[in-house]
Amino acid sequence: MITELGHFTLILALFVAVVQSILPMVGAHKGWSGWMAVAEPAAKIQLVLVGFAFAALMHAFVTSDFSVRLVVENSHTAKPLLYKISGVWGNHEGSLLLWVLILSLYGAMVAWFGGNLPVRLRARVLSLQGMIGVAFMLFMLLTSNPFLRLGDPPFNGADLNPLLQDPGLAFHPPFLYLGYVGMSMSFCFAVAALIEGRVDAAWARWVRPWTLAAWLFLTIGIALGSWWAYYELGWGGFWFWDPVENASFMPWLIGAALLHSAIVVEKREALKAWTVLLAILAFGFSLIGTFIVRSGVITSVHAFANDPERGVFILLILGVFMGGSLSLFALRASALEARGIFAAISRESGLVLNNLLLTVSCFVVFLGTIWPLLAEILWGRTLSVGAPFFNAAFTPFMIAVAIALPVGGLIPWKRAKLGRAIWMLRGALTLAISIAALVWAMQTGRSILGPLGCALAAWIVAGVLVELWQRGGRGTLRARLGRIGHLPRGDWGKAVAHAGFGVTIFGVCAVLAWQSEDIRVLRTGESYDIGPYSITLDAVHEGQGQNYLTTIADMRVAKAGKQIAVLHPEKRFYPVARMPTTEAAIDYGITRDLYLVIGDPQDDGGYAVRSYIKPFANWIWGGAILMALGGVVSLTDRRYRMAAGAVRAAG
Amino acid sequence: MKGIFCAVALSLLAWPVFAVQPDEILADPALEARARQISQGLRCPVCRNENIDDSNAGIARDLRLLLRERLVAGDTDEAAVDYIVERYGEYVLLRPPAQGTTIVLWAAGPGLFLVGLLGAGIYLRRRRTAAPDAPLTEEERRRLAELTARD
Numbered sequence: 001m002i003t004e005l006g007h008f009t010l011i012l013a014l015f016v017a018v019v020q021s022i023l024p025m026v027g028a029h030k031g032w033s034g035w036m037a038v039a040e041p042a043a044k045i046q047l048v049l050v051g052f053a054f055a056a057l058m059h060a061f062v063t064s065d066f067s068v069r070l071v072v073e074n075s076h077t078a079k080p081l082l083y084k085i086s087g088v089w090g091n092h093e094g095s096l097l098l099w100v101l102i103l104s105l106y107g108a109m110v111a112w113f114g115g116n117l118p119v120r121l122r123a124r125v126l127s128l129q130g131m132i133g134v135a136f137m138l139f140m141l142l143t144s145n146p147f148l149r150l151g152d153p154p155f156n157g158a159d160l161n162p163l164l165q166d167p168g169l170a171f172h173p174p175f176l177y178l179g180y181v182g183m184s185m186s187f188c189f190a191v192a193a194l195i196e197g198r199v200d201a202a203w204a205r206w207v208r209p210w211t212l213a214a215w216l217f218l219t220i221g222i223a224l225g226s227w228w229a230y231y232e233l234g235w236g237g238f239w240f241w242d243p244v245e246n247a248s249f250m251p252w253l254i255g256a257a258l259l260h261s262a263i264v265v266e267k268r269e270a271l272k273a274w275t276v277l278l279a280i281l282a283f284g285f286s287l288i289g290t291f292i293v294r295s296g297v298i299t300s301v302h303a304f305a306n307d308p309e310r311g312v313f314i315l316l317i318l319g320v321f322m323g324g325s326l327s328l329f330a331l332r333a334s335a336l337e338a339r340g341i342f343a344a345i346s347r348e349s350g351l352v353l354n355n356l357l358l359t360v361s362c363f364v365v366f367l368g369t370i371w372p373l374l375a376e377i378l379w380g381r382t383l384s385v386g387a388p389f390f391n392a393a394f395t396p397f398m399i400a401v402a403i404a405l406p407v408g409g410l411i412p413w414k415r416a417k418l419g420r421a422i423w424m425l426r427g428a429l430t431l432a433i434s435i436a437a438l439v440w441a442m443q444t445g446r447s448i449l450g451p452l453g454c455a456l457a458a459w460i461v462a463g464v465l466v467e468l469w470q471r472g473g474r475g476t477l478r479a480r481l482g483r484i485g486h487l488p489r490g491d492w493g494k495a496v497a498h499a500g501f502g503v504t505i506f507g508v509c510a511v512l513a514w515q516s517e518d519i520r521v522l523r524t525g526e527s528y529d530i531g532p533y534s535i536t537l538d539a540v541h542e543g544q545g546q547n548y549l550t551t552i553a554d555m556r557v558a559k560a561g562k563q564i565a566v567l568h569p570e571k572r573f574y575p576v577a578r579m580p581t582t583e584a585a586i587d588y589g590i591t592r593d594l595y596l597v598i599g600d601p602q603d604d605g606g607y608a609v610r611s612y613i614k615p616f617a618n619w620i621w622g623g624a625i626l627m628a629l630g631g632v633v634s635l636t637d638r639r640y641r642m643a644a645g646a647v648r649a650a651g
Numbered sequence: 652m653k654g655i656f657c658a659v660a661l662s663l664l665a666w667p668v669f670a671v672q673p674d675e676i677l678a679d680p681a682l683e684a685r686a687r688q689i690s691q692g693l694r695c696p697v698c699r700n701e702n703i704d705d706s707n708a709g710i711a712r713d714l715r716l717l718l719r720e721r722l723v724a725g726d727t728d729e730a731a732v733d734y735i736v737e738r739y740g741e742y743v744l745l746r747p748p749a750q751g752t753t754i755v756l757w758a759a760g761p762g763l764f765l766v767g768l769l770g771a772g773i774y775l776r777r778r779r780t781a782a783p784d785a786p787l788t789e790e791e792r793r794r795l796a797e798l799t800a801r802d
Contacts, residue, residue, distance in 0.1 A: 235670060235705055242700050270778060344775045352775065356767045364760035371747075371756050379752055384694045386702065386745025395759050521673045599672075608673050 005067055006056025007147035010097075013049035013104070014137040016042050020107075020130030024123035025485035036119055039126035040111040046133065047108035057146055058088050067153040070094060070146050072265040076159040076576050078547040086170035086361075087160045092294060092310075093146035095173055100136050101291075102127065102174075106210075110185070117206060124192035126552045127184075132184055135317045137524045143309045159576035162548070168228035176221030176248055180286040183251055186258060190276045194332045199276060204266035207279065209640050211262060215255040216631030222248050223624035234582035236595050236612050238511070238620055241390040247289030253362035254282040257355045257523050261507040264351050268340035268413060272349075276356070280325045285362070287318045294371070302365020343415040350408030354401065368393065402456040402505060405498060406463020410470065424470060428462030446513055453509020460502030464495045490637040497630025504623025510616035523606040531613045533560045533594060536539030538566075540598070540607060548572045550583075553598040553607065557587060569598040593617045670705050672712070677719055686719050689728055693718070693735065703744055710730045732797070 018040035027035025060068045061084050064077045074091045075084055083090075089098040107129040114122045134625045140146070154590035163169070189207045193199045225245065230238045239245065258278040264271040291314045342348040368385045375411040406428060417574055422429070436455035443450050472480030519531045538554040550572045557565045567585035574581070587594040592615045599608030671690075677683040692703035695711040703711040703718075714735065723729040735743060749757040787795065 095659070234707075234788070237705065240700065338778065340780050342775075344772075344779060348778070349771075349775050352771050356764065356771055360760060360764045360767055363763055367756060367759050375752065382740065382742045383747050383753070384700070384742055384745050385747055385756070386692075386694060386700055389744035389756075392746070395755065397760070397764070519671055519673055519676060558781050602673070610670075 002056045002059050003065065003147055003149070004320040004414040006053040006059075007145075009049040009056070010137065010147070012143065013046050013053065013100075014047045014134065014141065015132035017051060017130045017137060020046065021127050021134055022130075023127075024130075025127040033119065034649065036123035039123045039130075043104070043107040043111040043129065046130075047104040050097075050104045052099050053147075054097055056089075057094060057097060058085060060084065061088050064157070066155070066157055067149050067515075068152050069148045072154055072157045074160050075157040076547065077156055078576070079160060079165070079485040080546050081169060082167070083160055083165045086164070089173045089177075090160050090164045092229075093144045095177070096136065096140045096144055096294075097146050099172065099177055099181060100133060100140065101137065102177050103133055103184060106185055107133070108183060112169070121189075121192055121196065121203075121206075122351070122536065125188045126193055128188035128191055132188075132321070136321070138586075139310075139317065139480060143313055157578075158572070159574065160546070160580045162572070162574040162577050162581050163232065165574075166228060166232055167174060168224050172221055172224040172228060174221075175224060175644050177218050178637070179214050179218025179221050179255075180251060180289060181249075181269045182210060182217060183255060183282040183286045185210035186255075186279040187215065187321075187325070190279035190603075192323070194276060194328045197335045199265065199334055200645050201266050201269055201334045204262045205639065208259065208262045208266065209635055211255060211258050211279070211282075212631050212635055215259055216628040216635075218248065218252045218255060219624055219628045219631070222252060222627075223621050226624075227621050230617070231584055231586055232581070234384070234584055234597050235610070235619070236511075236515070236584070236614055238508075238594075238617070241365075243292050243369050246365050247292045250285040250365055250369075251289060253358050253365070254278060254285055257358035258282050258363075260351050260354050260358075264340075264348055268348055270342070271352070271355075272336040272337040272338060273329075276303050276336065277329060278355070278359070280322070280329060284318070284322045285366075287314070287315070287321065291318060319411065321630070335410045338416075342413065344409065345416045345418050347408065347411050347413045347416065350404065350411055354408060355559040357397050357401045357404070361394055361401075364393050364397070365390065385625050398505075399452070401454065402460055402501070405460055406466070409463065409494070409498065411648075425463055425466055428459055428466055431462050432456070432459035432572060441482070448513075449509045450513035453506050453513065457502040457506035457509075460505070461499050464499045468495055479593050488637055490634050490639070490640075493630045493632075493634025493637065495630070496633055497627045500623045500628075500630055502628025503619050503625070503626055507616050507619030507621075507623055510619065511614050514615045516518055516613045518611045521602050521604075521606040521611055522609045526606075530611050532559055533564075533613075535611060536606070537609065545572070547576065548574045551598065553596075555585070555596055555598075555609075557594060564618070565594070567594075567596050569596045573600055588618060590614060590618065670707060670711075675712070675715055675719065677723065682719075682722050685728060686715070686722055689718060689722075689732060691714060693732070694745050696743060698741055705711050714743075737789065 020039060023035045024039035024042075027033070027038070057070070059065075059072050060076055060347070062081070064071065064075060064084070066072050070091060070093050074087050074094070081089070088092070089095045107126060110117075110122065110126055110129070114125075117125070186207050189203065189210070193203050198546075222245075225248070226238045229240065230236055256273065261271050261275040261278055265275050291311070294310060294314055303329070340348070368389055371385045372383060375383050406425055407418070407421050410424060432455040435458045436451040439451040439454045467482050468491075469480070471491065472484040516531060518528070519566075520528060522528065522537045524537050526538055527534055534557070536556040536558070538556055540551060540553045543550045543552055550570050552568050552570050555567045555569065556563060557567060565587045567587060569585040570583035572581045572583060573579075582597055582599075585596045592613050595612040595614055597610040599610060601607055671687075677686060687704060691702050693703045693714060695701050695703045695706035695708050695714070697708050697710055698706050701711075703714045718731055718735060721734050727733065732744075741747070747753045747756065
């Protein structure tokens, strides 16, 4: 009954979205305020309806209603409650419903907080949101309905993929989708602005918080996914350049570019057409990401044939939205003339370079991701494009971004002198070079990534500090610190996010350059050394979890004769899904992670044991957290809060 | 998401085999280091974008053993890789060689960057020499009046 209600409200939400996409658009065109006013209640009603549908599906999962096909395919009564809930979006149909739920949430947010937007712009933005909603709800209802029932319900379900039964991955999709779908906001603002032919500082100020929010959610989502891969897959890799990972990384890169170019529009009224194009592309890459993940076309051309309906439908959505918006862009872009004048060396040109590097690096990722598909279709060549390609082709652009960042952050708007900026950064430069030299001397014969990563990280973080110090102006230390303390939150956000970027670079380079590994057969009672640690396998015993069987090892870690940890790496087997997983045991630390994995029993009685020392691994995600935190701090900046305050005063 | 595919393929087996096993490791550490390095550039043929060094699949183990056999037999790195590519096809190379049409893949990034740099240069030049703000158009004047009247 509740399932049917959910199904029904989803269909109702589709009709509301149809109304929301047509009436306000016509009203905005004709200047009929009554028609435009339909947008806000429609957006709120849509949220309520989709929210109910989502709750209904969740109810089916939590109560293990095995008359619903989706629940049978992705759940089981013995599964812990958390994974019954996360099972709702751990599959194609349910994740689409989450997608639409978040879309309608963003729509309702515009209705709630968009009081300071011009009436026409708001109506158009909400109408465009409605159109995206229509497309995805149609997609769901026609090809991937989560509410389908089974005539002959089985006694129990097939269980969720055990790899997905993990707290890190339970929350990875919601954050990722908050990011993907958030990009639809910038898209709607961009298209609405194109329809109006007006892009100005005010527009940039409205767009930026939405983009910032989307980008920071995407950052968290990607970091969660990467962290999950690190501890779950059993060898401590954190990024694989997998098509699915690239799908989330491309909108992140374009989103980062958009964040920066929107500043130029806001402060200097330049780069307008480019910013609008980026806003369109950011959502385009979100759709392409959805297409890649949902159609399976990149994984294998043949998987596409398994489900041509879905792939073609998403391609159609992509074609309509990208084709439509890009044609509109081609027609209207020339009308978006720039106002601000600036010299070839200026903050503006620094941000142009930032945009160039970020978009080209995104293009490299995109091309590498679809290249196997292109090669097969065009030339009948089956080839692979994997991590070695991306590492070689993508990394140089990131190095360039890292080198340019402190300079670009420091030089003034309009006109700048490069020499002056570099003079201000002389301390940071000296620090970076000396650290690199020191590391180079200490790590004889290891990867160049070590000194390079340290130098770049030091350069960026020291550059951020120099910039803050400069912002403190002149005078006594006290006066300077006081002024630095009172800098706008936007500046603090920038500092924190940039420092986070440096920290992540350091973590990545440190792990890649300095990790060590040990693989061996170990009998119980035996011990071995890795780095400064001595590890003893005390015992191996069998156990049983809520829905799995497990083999647990007790491993004692000692350093210089003193015990520092007892770790329990596990090997699990999920009988319902008939899948094994490894659960690495990690002793987390600031300077290193000790990472233990227990493998197969060997013929002669021992166990295969793999151990790794991962230096500074946590800094990778620490940096990502800092980047997201920078976004949050920026979002609380006075100029956005003032806008929100204006709404409260008006309401 | 990675690894799921392989894990699914493996679910037919009772118990998984893991990436590089202790019994595969060569006695000569220099040779083993070369084998590890090469393994990371070779794709497991039944996995989704996973190299044979990390893969749990049986065929990845076969490839690892084959590669070590070739290295022990005295092959250079290139010869060992060629030997495997000859038998399993270009598909196993995770780093496609810049030959034939694949040159486009390698050149596209730097090429686009140069084009973009040129475009940015032209744009910056124009921004530097652009005429000062044009006076308000008739429509803008009307809109301004409209806005100020509203307050």
